[in-house]
Amino acid sequence: MSIDIFGFRALWSPYFLVSLILVLVGYVLLVSKFRHKFIHNEPVGIKQQALFITAIVLLYVIKGSPLDLLGHIMFSAHMTQMAFLYLVVPPLLIMGIPEWLWRSILHIPLIKGMFNVFTKPLFALITFNALFSFYHIPLVFDFVKTDMLLHAGYTTLLFISAIFMWFPLVNQLPERASLSGVKKIAYVFGSGILMTPACALIIFATDPLYSTYSDASAWLVAMELCVPASALSGLTLSGPEMFNGLPIMDDQQLGGVLMKIIQEIVLGVTLGYIFFAWYRKENGSNDEIDPVPSQIQTVK
Template identity: 30%
Template sequence: MPLVLLAPIAGAHAPEAGSPAPAIGWSPEPWVLACLATSLLLYLAGLLRLWRKAGAGRGVGKARAASFGAGWLALVVALVSPLDALGGFLFSAHMVQHEVLMIVAAPLLVMGRPLAVWTWALPAMWRSRTSGLVRLPAVAGTWNVLTYAPVAWALHGLALWVWHLPPLFEAALRSPGVHSLQHTSFLVTALLFWWPPLGGASRAGHGGSMLYLFTTMVHTGALGALLTFSTVPWYPAYGASTPAFGFDLLEDQRLGGLIMWVPAGLAYLAVALAAAARLLRGEPARA
């Protein structure tokens, strides 16, 4: 998903001491807007071409197309709306932004099958060459490894925990490049994470998917709980801006921890329960 993955590249957030409550507006970063627009136009072009050939709703169903649209809108909310600017001043808003990227946008984009649809947007010759390229053993093997459930689980968990280490998180607040890397790694690993349970046939089966999601719910909840119950601020850089919004540093951190703990846990639980329902109905291990 090269175009969607480039979209998280935006300016870093850096609160300044003593500043009054800022005016929070949209963040129309030209590069982000260009990536978002191009990804949507390619999807629409590919979808129309596919449906003209196969019939409306065939190949990629209307529900999958709607999922991509909803995921794309979630990216807009996370990266362009005032939420992006507010995340520079409140840790809790930054957590909302991350959760929108990882548990809203990523699974919806995966269900929308964008790689297949974008391929249909290409001219016939390029489409044929692309199909041949992705069948190369090196390319197919790399994809299979990255979307293998234990690997995707580990990569996503590692990104989540490493980027919440205080030195790295505060580096992302200070540096546009580090901030871009943080958001990109969250989105990329979330897309890989959601592929095994939602993107196609599950090599682990429904029971494996339930374990996969449950263990993720446990470790993300643990990180959220550590943030919620800590008596020490993890990210002092926010201390300069939280008072302008009526928070102190620990209140903001605890709210951010709860946001990571509860909504994310409910998202993982919902998909795990869907897998359990399919298991009880005896359905094949497919999304």
């Protein structure tokens, strides 16, 4: 059966789309027309603007397109959402915001205090992965997925903690450079290790873990998070298998595998970015030293 039966609002989240368009308009105005209102307001290059725009477009695809609806039907789609929402969007957002705007944001006392505490590398790394693993405990997962406010609150908390986790790795502020090249590499490896238990729990489980994807009544309650009650009330639904061609266990294991694969790809790209940035920095330092002349002329 097609997911079109849930209606336009459930499929395309028009209110969320309008909100993100307003964010984009605000960003463009800040980095162009109102840039002169900030100190050290260097022009923002096209590449940096493209990073921010890409992050916002991805955010809409993840949380506003039919993928969000599929994420309530197929566990594999849900885990794909999680991977992009917490591993791809945050670093793009951080790198897409210019240094002078970051300094203005971090000048706000409350935000400055939060970043001073929560972006400490070890604390940020452990906090995000602890929240991520805790969320995927079956009892917690099903409870959160069936309460709209709790679900919105927890996923927002996870997203903010992902920002904190990525900030020490990819921010370009010299005064916030808390990790050297070697420490950044260790940080990336640590992230990969800490997320593995949650993925392994899902991949190697022998039974369905989550009622919100295997039990029809729990699933219908969870669907209320993304489908208007008026649309659901007019439908006769027996369970997610009406829209999912994969057996429950295959879908569950695929979700864990996709999460781990996407994580490894993202962390691999991040390692490459860190290594080459480190290499360029070291090479630049060497180039600053005056070379020894190849020939020394003696004045006779």
